[in-house]
Amino acid sequence: MTISGTTRVLGLFGDPVAHSLSPLLHARFTEQAETDSVYVPFQVTPEDLEQALFALPALNILGVNITVPHKESVFHLLSEHSQIAQTIGAVNTVINQNGQLIGDNTDAFGFLSDIRALFSSLPWEDSSVVVIGAGGAARAVVHALASTNVRKIIIANRTRQKAEELAAEMAPERAEASSLTPEELGPYLDRMGLLVNTTNLGLKGETIPGVDLDRAPAEAAIYDLIYNPPRTPLLEYAASRGLPSANGLGMLVRQGAKSFELWTGHTPEAEPVIEWLKDRLCSTFKQEGSNGGE
Ligand code: ATR
Helix, strand or coil: CCCCCCCEEEEEEECCCCCCCHHHHHHHHHHHHCCCEEEEEEECCHHHHHHHHHCHHHHCCCEEEECCCCHHHHHHHCCEECHHHHHHCCCCEEEEECCEEEEECCHHHHHHHHHHHHCCCCHHHHCEEEEECCCHHHHHHHHHHHCCCCCEEEEECCCHHHHHHHHHHHCCCCEEEECCCHHHHHHHHHHEEEEEECCCCCCCCCCCCCCCHHHCCCCCEEEECEEECCCCHHHHHHHHCCCCEEECHHHHHHHHHHHHHHHHCCCCCHHHHHHHHHHHHHHHCCCCCEECCC
């Protein structure tokens, strides 16, 4: 890749950013699309966020991804949002449109396109889906699921009240709340077509309380947004039971591909990049944990 006087800058704001895979996957997208662009990680502290964000037009930077811990702060700093960012209440992609900054969110797209690619032959869209967690990542996942025909969305969270609030806000007709107790969650597991972990349980080898996969039907798919480590205890157990399962690496690549498309107009092919990263990650995973929302 050659940087010239015409090269456009794309990037990532986060704190930390050193562990991020986004520069790697965007380098692949740039090669594929042959765009005259470069993707740079910027470590931006919460104190410097506002200044860094509003410097984008002055620096003629085409756009940035936003990751932990800034997704909600950037949402509140910007006055223009896409409909989806508005609904989710968080921004993972900022587009510099001729000096005007627009906050968008590609996490829901990344999640939905990945489960559709992975589990296309399974009946999850005609079943109920169990979502573990009710935080920021769960908002994108529940929003994505609410746009499908799934029968029911059960949001199961340690703090039940947060699950109730999310259900009422995102899908009042189809979503229900549950605690993480076997008594309440168990009967939902018996009938589910898909279970999605959006919490950080599993980053350090934790199991998820109340989730007993022995109850899951044989065709139930298990998706964990965590991709580092590549196999959480949830995914290990799913594999041992022969349940179809996947981690959040595909979601990471697909949300990045959508951001790249929003900035450059080119739609990268996600599959070869997912395969390339899978191979690479087997040997290079570091200690920090990560999930598909970056
Ligand atoms: P993110 O943006 O990654 O979703 P978040 O908004 O802080 O992060 O949400 C974290 C989610 O993980 C929440 O659903 C949280 O449950 P609570 O709402 O009860 O806090 C869940 N979570 C985190 N640690 C947990 C733990 N030890 N046991 C159960 N749930 C946990």
